[in-house]
Amino acid sequence: MDIPERWAGRESPDTHSAEAALVRPYTLTAGRTHTDVRLPLKAPVQALRVAQPNRWPVNDPRGRIVELCQAAPSVAEISARLNLPLGVARVLVGDLVTSGYLLVRPTLTEASTGDERRELIGRTLRGLRALG
Secondary structure, three states, X not given: XXXXXXXXXXXXXXXXXXXXXXXXXXXOOOOOOOOXXXXXXXXXXEEOOOOOOOOOOOOOHHHHHHHHHHHOOEHHHHHHHHOOOHHHHHHHHHHHHHOOOEEEOOOOOXXXXXXXXXXXXXXXXXXXXXXX
16 A cells, blocks of 8 residues: 655654644634634624535534524634634634624623623523533
C-alpha cells in the first residue's frame, strides 16, 4: 500500500488528528474570523425559518445552529453546545443571519422592561436545565 508523501516517516495519518481538530473549525468559515453582523455574545439568536432537511452536509454545524435557535440561545451558548471556538460560532451565526435563517434579538439595556428581564431569566434557566 502506498503512503502519501506528506505522511512518509510518520506513524499514520492519525498522528496529526489533534492538530487537524484545531484547524478544522476554521475551514467552516474559510478562515474568516469576523462577521459584518453586530453580534454581542449574550444576544439571543432566534430562528426565522427552519432549515430544509439535508440543507447542509451532515457534519456542517449550520443546520444544528438553526435547530438550536428555535429556543433563542445566545452566541456563547451556541459555541458551548456545539463545542466550536467562539469566533467560528460568531461567523457561522453571522452568515445565517445574513442568509435570513436567524435574527439577532436585542440584549437588555437600562430601558428594558420587567417582561424583557423575566424573559431573559426564563431563557437562562431553560438553557441551564438543558445543559444539566
